[in-house]
Amino acid sequence: MRSILCPDATPPHGHYAHAVVHGGVVYLSGILGNGAGVEGAPPPPVDAQAAYCLDQIAHILAASGSALDHVLKLSVHVADLADWPRIDALCRDRFGAHRPARIVVPCGGGLRLGSRIEMDAIAACIAPPMLLEK
Secondary structure, eight states, rough: EEEEETTTTOOSSSSSEEEEEETTTEEOOOOOOTTTTTTOOOOHHHHHHHHHHHHHHHHHHTTTTGGGEEEEEEEEEEGGGGGGHHHHHHHHHTTTTOOEEEEEEETTTTGGOOOOEEEEEEESSSSSOOOOOO
């Protein structure tokens, strides 16, 4: 089992790794859409937050020996289901023909740091992880 801390991703907000690789599978921690946000600051629009999540996931997957086209399952938590069509369109653009399994969980009341979205993923490894926690 290998813990991954990716220098290209926003540092974790607690005692956890960006991802754990085990048995050829990468398990990513949740990525908040407003991950670099400041408590009390106005959050970016949900489109920007979703793009941020997917960018962070791509960085962490690369460090873990994987990529977006090897995502097996994407979990998406949203503060407002009315935002879903825009988030789904962005996922379609980013994943292209690849269609991972997915779950969408409404979280009325919002998420930490004013985030309107949080994503995590499970992916297959395609190469050895490059960045390991010491």
